[in-house]
Amino acid sequence: MKVTGRRLGRAAAAAAGALALTVSMAACGGDDEPAATVDGVELVSDDTLTICTNMPYKPFQYEEGDEIVGFDTDLLTLVADDMGLETEIVDVDWNQVTSGAAFKAGKCDVGMGGMTITDERAKAIAISDPYFEAxxxxxxxxxxxxxxxxxxxxxxxxxxxxxxxxxxxxxxxxxxxxxxxxxxxxxxxxxxxxxxxxxxxxxxxxxxxxxxxxxxxxxxxxxxxxxEEYGFAAEKADNGEKMIDKVNEVLAAAQEDGTYDEIYAKYFGEAPQS
The missing domain is CATH 3.40.190.10 (Periplasmic binding protein-like II)
Structure with missing residues (x-):
């Protein structure tokens, strides 16, 4: 049996040309320390897209030598690259992602982990468009x-x-x-x-x-x-929704230009069935 990918149905097509990177400084919630705001998304750490997950979940995220690699990892690296950011992956209990606790605690900007989209989870977190069938x-x-x-x-x-x-x-x-x-x-x-x-x-x-x-x-x-269908997660709040909008935008562009198919074939042996 072969797992199959899914074209993103609701994501808007990415605008042609490079997106302008805008960086401003803003207070992070009630914290006195400033946090970077990139493309309208307030980050928990300057110059970094911080990603929460529960390790390992091969081939979606796993350790290879000193690196964390995987299908989900590569897709969110596309988002980080588009925003001009590095990535940092934080290993947490899985329920901290699905309940939204990790985002409320300021541990990360976005969550990954082969996460099935469910109505119950959608009540607690913002979820991206589907990007994978399982x-x-x-x-x-x-x-x-x-x-x-x-x-x-x-x-x-x-x-x-x-x-x-x-x-x-x-x-x-x-x-x-x-x-x-x-x-x-x-x-x-x-x-x-x-x-x-x-x-x-x-x-x-x-x-x-x-x-x-x-x-x-x-x-x-x-x-x-x-x-089931997988999605990426963020805080169920205005900033989290902006994060998810960015994820949807970048993944839609990757679907359009073939990058998604290349990453899929890298981890699953062949491009997804249409």
């Missing part, structure tokens, strides 16, 4: 004999906290009779499967297929048609 999948040991949730009666299904995979697992637990040990991040969830603490795990298909490429002793047993 669904949930089940990872098992290749010789386990498990082909779906129906084979997990009396067994343990690992979930990652504060994810749509956890929500899907909870909705079907009574029907299929499994228990759900919870893990704080993807790496711990996979380690739980490797160590035999759970019989299977559920998470987004993109990250699980990426894991299987390098670990053939594991397999994606099945997928669940949850019809």
């Amino acid at each position: 669904t949930q999948a089940l990872l098992v040991k290749a010789d386990s004999g498990i082909s779906g949730l129906e084979d997990l009666d009396g067994k343990k299904l690992g979930v990652q906290v504060d994810t749509t995979g956890q929500i899907y697992a909870e909705e079907n637990a009574d029907k299929y009779g499994y228990t759900m040990p919870a893990f704080d991040d993807l790496s711990l969830e996979i380690t739980g499967l490797q160590a035999g603490r759970v019989d299977a795990i559920i998470n987004d298909n993109g990250v699980l297929y990426d894991f299987v490429k390098d670990n053939p002793e594991y397999a994606v047993a099945t997928e669940f048609d949850t019809g």
Whole structure:
């Protein structure tokens, strides 16, 4: 199975030519320290686009040597480049991104992490236009004999906290009779499967297929048609909405000029299906 990209539907086309970079100084909330304002977006740190995420979530963000790379990382680097900024990535608990707490605390300007757009999250944070399609999948040991949730009666299904995979697992637990040990991040969830603490795990298909490429002793047993779309996050406030407008603008331009397809192929092997 192949994950598929999505053309941005609502983002406005980027204006032709380079955007003028405007920098002014403004007070940051009730803080006496000034913060840079670039293209109308007030930043938490001068000369930097500060990005919150929960590491690792390969291939969307992960460490490669001394660098943090990935599909989401590259896309937000386009935003930073357009604004004339460097990037800094801050590792936080995932619920700090989805609840908006990281933005309210001034930890970052924007959040990434293969984040599914949901109505509940949209109440707490500003969310970009969709930029990626995904669904949930089940990872098992290749010789386990498990082909779906129906084979997990009396067994343990690992979930990652504060994810749509956890929500899907909870909705079907009574029907299929499994228990759900919870893990704080993807790496711990996979380690739980490797160590035999759970019989299977559920998470987004993109990250699980990426894991299987390098670990053939594991397999994606099945997928669940949850019809999810990813978006980037910011504070649900006027400044956060301006940040999201900038993200939408830059990603729309990347879709138009082919840069998005190049980045997609870099991490998923080929350009997205139209």
